[in-house]
Amino acid sequence: MKQLPTRQVHLDFHTSEYIPDVAGQFNGEEFAAMAKDAHVNSMTVFARCVHGFMYYPSQKFPERVHPTLVKRNLLQEQVKALHHEGIKAPVYIAVQWDRFTAERHPEWLVRKRDGSHEGHSFVDSGFDQALCVNTDFYKFLEEHTMEVMDLLGDELDGLFFDMVGTRPCYCSACRKEMRALGIDMRDDEAVRAFTKSTVDRFKERMSRKIRERKPDCTIFYNAGHVGPCTAASQDAYSHFELESLPAGWGYLHFPITARYVRLFNKDCLGMTGKFHREWGDFHSLKNLAALEFEAFRILSYGFAISIGDQLEPYGKLNPAAYRLIGKVYSQVEEYEEYARPSEAVTEAALITGEPPIYEQRIPKSIMGAAQMLEELGLQFDIVDCSYELAGYKLVILPDELVVTEEMQEKLDEYVEAGGRVLSCGKGGLSQGGRYPRCFQADYEGEEKMYPSFLVPEGTMARGLEEGCEYVHYMKGESIRPVGSGAVLLEARKQYFQRDREKFCSHVYTPSDKGELFPAAVRTERTVLLAHPMFGQYRVCAPFWCKQLISNALDELLDSRLVRHNGPSSLVVNLRYQPQKNRYCIHLLSYIPIRKSEKIDIIEERTVVNQVELQLNLPKEIEKAYTVVNKAELVVEGGKVVVPCINGYEILVLDTGGGK
Known part of the structure; x- marks a missing residue:
């Protein structure tokens, strides 16, 4: 090149x-x-x-x-x-x-x-x-x-x-x-x-x-x-x-x-x-x-x-x-x-439905997914349905990605070969109203009442209040598990749908505290969430949507390439330089602020200290150091602490040519 x-x-x-x-x-x-x-x-x-x-x-x-x-x-x-x-x-x-x-x-x-x-x-x-x-x-x-x-x-x-x-x-x-x-x-x-x-x-x-x-x-x-x-x-x-x-x-x-x-x-x-x-x-x-x-x-x-x-x-x-x-x-x-x-080191592919005959028609769900996944530190590419999926551990289907039957067969084959799939809303649905076989879930149409209220329990409640009802403002899909599918997350409906003279309070009718229904179905290698999590994140960025996606990722991935304890604004990009036998992790700490009516403004660097990275990389690390602050670091148990990121830092991980 x-x-x-x-x-x-x-x-x-x-x-x-x-x-x-x-x-x-x-x-x-x-x-x-x-x-x-x-x-x-x-x-x-x-x-x-x-x-x-x-x-x-x-x-x-x-x-x-x-x-x-x-x-x-x-x-x-x-x-x-x-x-x-x-x-x-x-x-x-x-x-x-x-x-x-x-x-x-x-x-x-x-x-x-x-x-x-x-x-x-x-x-x-x-x-x-x-x-x-x-x-x-x-x-x-x-x-x-x-x-x-x-x-x-x-x-x-x-x-x-x-x-x-x-x-x-x-x-x-x-x-x-x-x-x-x-x-x-x-x-x-x-x-x-x-x-x-x-x-x-x-x-x-x-x-x-x-x-x-x-x-x-x-x-x-x-x-x-x-x-x-x-x-x-x-x-x-x-x-x-x-x-x-x-x-x-x-x-x-x-x-x-x-x-x-x-x-x-x-x-x-x-x-x-x-x-x-x-x-x-x-x-x-x-x-x-x-x-x-x-x-x-x-x-x-x-x-x-x-x-x-x-x-x-x-x-x-x-x-x-x-x-x-x-x-x-x-x-x-x-x-x-x-x-x-250098080359990107990635673990996931986010599939876009951006139409090929339009310029600049990025779907709202892709905007929300890109923002959310970057905040979670996931290393991912964005691909379209024509791409080969075999090189990725995980494929992510955004909210409105209705696909062909041929694409569903491709997803089934990918999962049968060991791949993982995370889907939201209509992601992966056929025009005939059927999810891929690998989802082990039936589609029963759009929700009749919304918003609904998500009730995380067990592993899906990590980072949230277990048993608390979290609103999802946008209309979701009605799903139910079949075969080997199991309910991973449940939700409740409201007393009644807000309509004309029938309403309660300012925005929506609260939960009726009644019967729970499926809001996510999982198999060994797939998770289907019934609601448009990514589109919702683009609209108003509820933290609980991001946390539920993070928990779903943990259901599917035993480990991620990089995790960190820094702020959500921290940008983490993992690169590999084979000619130099080293990984380079680029860390950026700048926060755009909407100070004006239309433009996000950055006036200063944002300093963060003692950022711990948990690494799970394909090659063993022999030496670690930072480029900007020129610090020699120690990697133990896959963990390394970067003392200071003043706007920008590059963490170099030498592999020494080893495995």
Whole structure:
């Protein structure tokens, strides 16, 4: 696997034609020196922006060169200056957003079902009038890309194509092809699937053309999300870049996409930004602790890091921004050898139902499950139903994952071979309303009254009040054990369902203290919980839901790879470096706080002391030490105590090449 440079900057330059003297103060030597001083080893620069302007002396499209660009060879000057300092310089090319093109070629616009175009009105501010790559717009993009390749020649490191998403299109070119294919244009899902096929075809054609001329050129197509929507076209990519600015995507988006895309067997980078809010937030700086957390978390997945910035129109980098980036990247440079290259060590697979024809439709249950399982320290991947399950000790099925009969057979075979399955709600249910044979449980439809009240006893009451009634606010399923299935958890109903004039108190009717009914069924290798635990955790995060899941995990797993006694905010990622015979456990202690209306804020590191880790790793440990605080540690009985985690620590466990 070819490794990307670890410390990258993605430099935007979306610049209006109404600004004079663009790049008039650009100085290549100063530009590259500032990047180098900030420990940057790759910077994505720009050929054409979303305003539609080019930043090099185009021979084919001279009308598209930015009208007030002073440095006519800006792109070339940037690339040469960066290369002189040993910094890579892949090139940015806008695709579906391009205001210049949208105004001059309305026949290339993505058209909605009613004939209107996608994106802002032309009389309003904005450049998101989307263009269709299934029109002659593709020819322009290909010519433009080839011109950039000719311009830079051997100096070209890579190409970053932006805004390459699935936007259902009814333009004349798409309608003509859909008619030829017999697609019902009144079927929204069929049209979306067709559009995805045209976008995938665009990526495949463009990559083939690029590779014919420069096989080692890196290629990435950005849609703001990488997931099941990307799987079908993954061969068109040289690597993956996970754009995930927390102010826009939230802090949970990156780890979900990272756990999925790392299985594509290509190098990846995580992309955040130096901005307080989002792209184009020129005159802002992210808090140092926040940028540290985002960079270190990306590194803890074994990924390269990219920090988004935007060059101001006059052509100079902001010194304060690069002092900030340098403070983070100087640390990354010191720690990256403990993450890159490395491989994830996992024990579980969480199966996502994210639809492959949509970008950014992560199910609520996956969001809740990812949050919960990370808090529990479980080491897990996120996979879709096509993945091989045999390598995992445990498979987790989220609340709404209704599956095919073929998938049920796959689950039955997995369990027969010794695998374990944890399911919630409809997870694993067939469209015909039947659970897999391995669950030994019958489905009797949705609960008729909800909320219901869970009553943990025995092993399911660990960490809870035994016999106490815990409300589950969301509607569950009615289940009962059959064959070898046994009731693991029970619940009670309320006196009556709250409805119109029949109600009690503020929210729901309390428990009637009556007969108990099954809320979980277990076999030797499966646990089925009747309620949507993960979706509920996403909605309001009841502690009892997490504890019940933790207890269910203990029913299925004799041990876990890593347990810890630290706070739930502690992030624990386990990596293995076979070439160095060592495990590296990345420990992050930063707490995002919702201080504002919409953005989670991190202002400081969170220090935790005397964190005990209980380890159950495949290889014996010969030596243990921490990287940041440089402490020699002792592992006894699988336990090791990390004296202090001040934001970030890496625990190294040398195996010495032994078993």
